[in-house]
Amino acid sequence: MKLEKGTPLIDQHDENGYWGGKFGGNQIAESLNYPIEELTREFEKLRNDETFIAERDYYFKNFVGAPTPFIKLENLTKHLGGAQIYCKLVSKATGGAHKAYNAVVHSLICKRLGKTYIGGDTGAGYAGKMLSMAAAKFNLKCKIFMGAKDVERQSINVFSMRSYGAEVVPVNSGSQTLVDAVSECMRWWTSENEEAHMCVGSTVGPTIFVKICAWSTAQISREMKKQVIDEFGEVPKDMKLINCVGGGSSAAGFWNEWIDYDNVELIGVEAGGPEGSSKHAAPLTNDSPIGVLHGATQYVIQDDQGEIEETESISAGLDYPGVSPLHCFLKETGRARYTSASDEEAIEAFQLVSKNEGFVSPSLEPSHAFAEAIKIAPKLNKDTIIVVDSCGDSAKDSKIIAERLGYKI
Amino acid sequence: MTSSTLIKSFDRAKEHNRAALLTYTVGGDPDKKTSLNIFKSIAKSGVDIIECGLGHGANIGDGGAIQDSTYRALSSGIKTDDIFEIIEEFKKDYETDVIIMTYQNKIMAYGEDDFLEKCVNSKVSGIICVDWPWPLNLDFAKKCKENSIVFIQLLCPTTNEERLKSILSDAHEVVYYISMLSTTGQKLKVSSDEIKKRFNLIKKISPNKKCIIGFGITADTINDFKDTDACVVGSALCREITRSIDEELNPATNVGNMVADLKQKLSS
Numbered sequence: 001m002k003l004e005k006g007t008p009l010i011d012q013h014d015e016n017g018y019w020g021g022k023f024g025g026n027q028i029a030e031s032l033n034y035p036i037e038e039l040t041r042e043f044e045k046l047r048n049d050e051t052f053i054a055e056r057d058y059y060f061k062n063f064v065g066a067p068t069p070f071i072k073l074e075n076l077t078k079h080l081g082g083a084q085i086y087c088k089l090v091s092k093a094t095g096g097a098h099k100a101y102n103a104v105v106h107s108l109i110c111k112r113l114g115k116t117y118i119g120g121d122t123g124a125g126y127a128g129k130m131l132s133m134a135a136a137k138f139n140l141k142c143k144i145f146m147g148a149k150d151v152e153r154q155s156i157n158v159f160s161m162r163s164y165g166a167e168v169v170p171v172n173s174g175s176q177t178l179v180d181a182v183s184e185c186m187r188w189w190t191s192e193n194e195e196a197h198m199c200v201g202s203t204v205g206p207t208i209f210v211k212i213c214a215w216s217t218a219q220i221s222r223e224m225k226k227q228v229i230d231e232f233g234e235v236p237k238d239m240k241l242i243n244c245v246g247g248g249s250s251a252a253g254f255w256n257e258w259i260d261y262d263n264v265e266l267i268g269v270e271a272g273g274p275e276g277s278s279k280h281a282a283p284l285t286n287d288s289p290i291g292v293l294h295g296a297t298q299y300v301i302q303d304d305q306g307e308i309e310e311t312e313s314i315s316a317g318l319d320y321p322g323v324s325p326l327h328c329f330l331k332e333t334g335r336a337r338y339t340s341a342s343d344e345e346a347i348e349a350f351q352l353v354s355k356n357e358g359f360v361s362p363s364l365e366p367s368h369a370f371a372e373a374i375k376i377a378p379k380l381n382k383d384t385i386i387v388v389d390s391c392g393d394s395a396k397d398s399k400i401i402a403e404r405l406g407y408k409i
Numbered sequence: 410m411t412s413s414t415l416i417k418s419f420d421r422a423k424e425h426n427r428a429a430l431l432t433y434t435v436g437g438d439p440d441k442k443t444s445l446n447i448f449k450s451i452a453k454s455g456v457d458i459i460e461c462g463l464g465h466g467a468n469i470g471d472g473g474a475i476q477d478s479t480y481r482a483l484s485s486g487i488k489t490d491d492i493f494e495i496i497e498e499f500k501k502d503y504e505t506d507v508i509i510m511t512y513q514n515k516i517m518a519y520g521e522d523d524f525l526e527k528c529v530n531s532k533v534s535g536i537i538c539v540d541w542p543w544p545l546n547l548d549f550a551k552k553c554k555e556n557s558i559v560f561i562q563l564l565c566p567t568t569n570e571e572r573l574k575s576i577l578s579d580a581h582e583v584v585y586y587i588s589m590l591s592t593t594g595q596k597l598k599v600s601s602d603e604i605k606k607r608f609n610l611i612k613k614i615s616p617n618k619k620c621i622i623g624f625g626i627t628a629d630t631i632n633d634f635k636d637t638d639a640c641v642v643g644s645a646l647c648r649e650i651t652r653s654i655d656e657e658l659n660p661a662t663n664v665g666n667m668v669a670d671l672k673q674k675l676s677s
Contacts, residue, residue, distance in 0.1 A: 034567035186469040191591040306518025
């Protein structure tokens with residue numbers, strides 16, 4: 001399996017939608033074939049449409065707040081005493097995470113398709129929050145599917161979604177987390193696709209959803225590339241880009257422009273779950289078997305019967321048994337390296353970064369990425385540049401973190 | 410040769426001037442023994458073909474009633490091998506054809522070749538795989554054919570004519586028409602006449618292929634499909650299993666009675 005230089009990662013799939021002839025695809029019911037073909041045609045047209053691109057950029061800049069800051073974490077660098085640590089502060093995007101990019105693009109596509117109703121899934125609640133935000137702005141009726149367990153643990157985001165006028169549907173089947181929310185959302189779309197558009201909240205699902213999401217979050221690396229050159233005058237000779245990986249939308253966007261730069265190391269950090277527990281949400285790190293989940297072939301945490309196994313992570317946004325076909329492809333080609341951080345390491349990383357940097361206080365998802373940076377930075381010298389994508393703000397996790405640390409709020 | 414017995418099941422119904430009746434229940438719901446009894450009871454009530462669900466927890470096509478059934482089966486520890494054992498046991502006493510309806514990951518996890526070997530050994534006549542669309546399924550469909558198992562291609566209202574023709578040209582002797590855009594068990598949102606119009610188009614393109622109509626058919630509408638090839642009732646039966654369990658009644662007896670009623674309505 002090989003990467004092709006000069007071709008965008010999202011386009012390196014075959015005619016059936018498989019990256020590396022193996023990951024992704026459209027393993028869907030026949031009832032979804034037509035809307036997926038329709039969406040594919042529309043997206044391929046729009047991505048080459050200058051008016052559409054201008055419209056996208058307008059909303060990215062004025063509503064989402066692109067570009068987000070690229071800053072050096074001076075105190076953390078000094079504290080760890082090795083590589084220089086930088087941060088792409090994507091959490092400064094409106095709504096507090098990268099999910100706004102995908103939500104805006106899907107809402108614009110929905111309108112171009114002449115549809116007035118949009119539905120989506122959410123785990124941590126970010127994808128749902130941003131989609132309901134965008135839906136309100138673009139006058140779309142909005143429905144968000146969310147695992148009942150996540151509705152409980154991410155109540156702040158649920159409140160936001162309802163404030164933006166979205167209907168939040170708690171999903172009570174299975175593990176009551178993101179995996180079930182995505183299944184339920186796809187079932188809903190199977191019934192409603194003539195009138196409604198579906199937004200998959202990450203780089204998962206049938207091929208076209210992987211592509212649209214990664215194309216949207218690519219804004220992160222597009223703007224960062226300029227920021228890196230402004231800062232260093234050139235692309236540093238030794239640069240490592242660390243990103244957390246759940247479904248993988250944030251990492252796909254953070255890495256997109258750097259795939260062809262061999263001197264830039266890409267490190268994905270999955271959720272290792274609680275220390276000492278056999279449960280995790282790290283299918284790439286733990287070599288989970290390949291299977292079909294939500295319409296695509298990928299590494300997926302499952303038992304020998306093909307049943308999806310329950311995952312466990314303190315971070316709702318990473319608590320997903322599968323992973324983007326793009327990351328399966330990047331792993332298989334050796335282009336990216338994947339590892340995991342435990343719940344405990346993520347909490348410690350959150351504390352260390354927040355205490356040292358103040359203005360940067362990562363949510364539990366990017367705290368996993370920071371955990372890896374903290375692990376490797378002291379072993380490296382100052383010529384190495386580490387950039388961590390802080391793709392979420394800790395505000396939404398305050399309740400969970402406070403409880404874990406023994407505070408009452 | 411299982412595929413030839415399957416065709417005969419359709420032909421027998423046609424001789425009686427009616428469509429073949431198919432039932433869908435989830436294998437292993439609520440447990441192995443009861444599930445086998447349900448199959449036997451359904452067979453005694455005169456069903457033509459039994460569709461046995463090999464359920465998957467993270468499915469994207471099942472409505473609420475079938476999800477409940479799948480959840481019950483999986484919670485009672487049902488494994489793919491148990492489904493084969495139920496079918497094998499059933500086939501010892503009954504000639505009724507059995508089709509497995511499942512999701513791709515179940516076949517992938519078991520291994521395609523092993524899965525087919527088990528199908529042959531337990532006398533499964535056909536396979537429907539909900540999330541394995543044409544043309545991605547062609548290699549597997551070919552393997553099915555080599556084992557005399559009918560791989561049943563799916564068609565739906567939004568399958569355009571060009572695609573319809575291509576699928577039908579590759580299809581084995583039997584196809585399945587999903588009557589409306591929905592998951593299983595929702596209220597029929599298109600008229601029976603519209604469904605039959607589409608059915609007739611399929612038959613016009615491929616007169617020799619048997620076409621099963623499924624999704625949304627209940628006791629109230631089943632007679633509308635009398636002059637088609639075959640129709641399936643599923644969610645109503647799964648709901649009956651749920652009701653029987655809740656009310657501590659015998660699911661096999663109740664589902665059997667329901668099937669007898671459906672058969673009568675289809676024959677009248």
